[in-house]
Amino acid sequence: MSISITQAVSLAEHTTLKVGGEALRFAAVHDEDELVAAVAHAKKEKLSITVLGGGSNVLVSDAGVSGMVIQNRIIGLALEDTNDATLLTASAGEVFDDIVAEMADIGVWGLENLSHIPGSVGATPVQNVGAYGVDVADLIQSVRVYDTETQEYSELSNADCQFGYRDSLFKKPEGKKYIVVSVTYAFAKDAGPTLDYRDLQNRFENTPTPHEVRDAVIEIRSAKFPNWKEVGTAGSFFKNPIIEQSRYAILLETYPELPGFPTTDQKIKVPLGWILDKVLGLKGEGTEKVGTYQGQALVLINRGQATAEDITSFADEIVAKVKEATEIDVEWEVTKIK
Ligand SMILES: Cc1cc2nc3c(=O)[nH]c(=O)nc-3n(C[C@H](O)[C@H](O)[C@H](O)COP(=O)(O)OP(=O)(O)OC[C@H]3O[C@@H](n4cnc5c(N)ncnc54)[C@H](O)[C@@H]3O)c2cc1C
Numbered sequence: 001m002s003i004s005i006t007q008a009v010s011l012a013e014h015t016t017l018k019v020g021g022e023a024l025r026f027a028a029v030h031d032e033d034e035l036v037a038a039v040a041h042a043k044k045e046k047l048s049i050t051v052l053g054g055g056s057n058v059l060v061s062d063a064g065v066s067g068m069v070i071q072n073r074i075i076g077l078a079l080e081d082t083n084d085a086t087l088l089t090a091s092a093g094e095v096f097d098d099i100v101a102e103m104a105d106i107g108v109w110g111l112e113n114l115s116h117i118p119g120s121v122g123a124t125p126v127q128n129v130g131a132y133g134v135d136v137a138d139l140i141q142s143v144r145v146y147d148t149e150t151q152e153y154s155e156l157s158n159a160d161c162q163f164g165y166r167d168s169l170f171k172k173p174e175g176k177k178y179i180v181v182s183v184t185y186a187f188a189k190d191a192g193p194t195l196d197y198r199d200l201q202n203r204f205e206n207t208p209t210p211h212e213v214r215d216a217v218i219e220i221r222s223a224k225f226p227n228w229k230e231v232g233t234a235g236s237f238f239k240n241p242i243i244e245q246s247r248y249a250i251l252l253e254t255y256p257e258l259p260g261f262p263t264t265d266q267k268i269k270v271p272l273g274w275i276l277d278k279v280l281g282l283k284g285e286g287t288e289k290v291g292t293y294q295g296q297a298l299v300l301i302n303r304g305q306a307t308a309e310d311i312t313s314f315a316d317e318i319v320a321k322v323k324e325a326t327e328i329d330v331e332w333e334v335t336k337i338k
Pocket residue numbers: 016050051052053054055056057058072092116117118119120121122123124126127128129130131170178179180181225226228233234235236335
């Protein structure tokens with residue numbers, strides 16, 4: 001099996017933040033055999049392996065990647081009907097929003113709240129993508145992976161993936177060896193709309209269709225996110241912090257309107273965008289090169305000339321300001337690649 005491996009490929013062109021240096025080696029793989037060959041090549045040349053999907057959740061360093069970047073472009077879809085669920089197995093290189101649209105088109109409930117999240121199917125379990133009250137982990141039955149250490153394919157169950165808030169096994173050191181090749185989503189036949197999220201409540205007089213929910217989500221999102229095809233962004237740059245109830249109570253004394261959402265482990269998730277906007281006045285602020293988006297302060301934008309270093313310094317400054325004002329430790333949602 002011979003695959004095309006190119007050298008000195010600009011990664012800025014493969015990421016939505018539009019920054020970053022070059023990859024020493026770059027291979028786009030289109031099927032499982034090509035993936036095996038790309039990994040074997042990297043091993044033979046003693047190159048580190050970095051996987052890239054649509055590049056919509058990464059910040060590549062200005063120095064680039066001194067190993068091999070493998071871009072997963074494996075495509076394919078299979079639908080299966082069981083008594084109580086519709087199963088969809090999608091290959092990692094499929095555009096996630098295309099399958100969200102397709103499921104809404106055929107009237108299957110499940111993915112519609114995740115409409116317009118950029119990127120590939122293969123990345124969805126990595127950060128357990130979520131929006132408007134739905135996390136993809138709720139819908140993932142299993143994930144097929146290639147283990148770059150044993151060089152074998154295997155199947156991980158939902159529990160194996162250790163899903164958490166924007167987190168999974170694939171983000172942990174022991175999970176970095178896996179490359180996702182396909183994801184099987186299960187949509188319960190007795191499912192209906194999930195409309196608990198503030199912006200979706202009271203929007204429909206009658207029970208909507210999956211397509212109507214998708215349209216509503218797209219409309220809501222268009223005010224909060226810039227068009228990533230035109231503006232450099234990776235969406236929400238930081239995770240919403242999850243804090244102890246006692247800290248939340250202290251913050252409420254100073255900021256009585258600070259929203260808080262109880263989590264299943266008795267903590268409180270606070271919307272960081274609110275803190276950036278109402279406490280720190282950072283909405284729409286920044287420098288000539290990098291700033292927060294005027295529609296949602298959690299979203300950082302490359303104003304045209306930013307380097308990865310500019311974005312990192314700006315993000316670090318925000319983290320420090322939040323800590324100083326609220327004692328909250330903020331984590332990046334975006335993955336650093338170097
Ligand atoms: C405008 C905008 C809005 C967004 N809104 C949301 C949102 O509402 N909710 C949300 O959760 N996210 C959101 N995101 C973030 C992003 O779209 C998701 O994280 C998406 O899943 C990333 O997919 P990708 O293919 O671009 O991944 P990439 O950015 O290419 O990769 C992300 C990470 O996953 C790893 N990875 C990618 N593919 C594989 C694979 N096949 N196997 C193993 N590892 C892999 C990469 O190494 C990297 O660490 C948004 C981004 C933008 C730009």
